[in-house]
Amino acid sequence: MKDNLGNPLHLTSLNHISLICKSVEESMGFYTKVLGFVPIRRPDSFDFDGAWLFSYGIGIHLLQSEDPEIMPKKREINPKDNHISFQVFLYS
Numbered sequence: 191m192k193d194n195l196g197n198p199l200h201l202t203s204l205n206h207i208s209l210i211c212k213s214v215e216e217s218m219g220f221y222t223k224v225l226g227f228v229p230i231r232r233p234d235s236f237d238f239d240g241a242w243l244f245s246y247g248i249g250i251h252l253l254q255s256e257d258p259e260i261m262p263k264k265r266e267i268n269p270k271d272n273h274i275s276f277q278v279f280l281y282s
Contacts, residue, residue, distance in 0.1 A: 204248075205249060206242075206248075206249030206250060206251050207248075207249070207250055207251070207274055208250075208251040208252075208253055209250065209251070209252055209253065209274070210253050210254075210255050210261070211252050211253065211254060211255060211258075212255055212258040212261050213254075213258065214239055214240055214241050214252045214253070214254045217241075217252050218241050218243070218252060221243050221250060221252070222243065225245070225276070226245055226246075227243035227244065227245040227248075227250060228243060228244055228245055229241055229242065229243055230242045230243065230244045230249075238253065238254065238256075239253075239254035240252055240253045240254055246276075250274075
């Protein structure tokens with residue numbers, strides 16, 4: 191293993207990603223029903239809408255946009271935009 195000179199905080203893994211959503215409820219449907227993530231308890235101290243999901247060793251925090259109407263509509267995938275990618279195994 192390399193010296194930790196390039197890793198002064200001793201990072202070991204990614205804890206979670208946060209995604210701002212037009213609708214947390216609709217986004218939860220996709221992440222739970224299509225991808226198999228499970229809702230987990232979120233701290234009661236947050237004063238904004240959102241949901242925490244977990245599966246496959248990955249945490250996803252969905253955050254409700256403060257103004258969903260001004261969020262850009264995404265009609266196609268742009269590989270140069272913010273995104274998350276999952277590795278999948280296809281059964282044959």
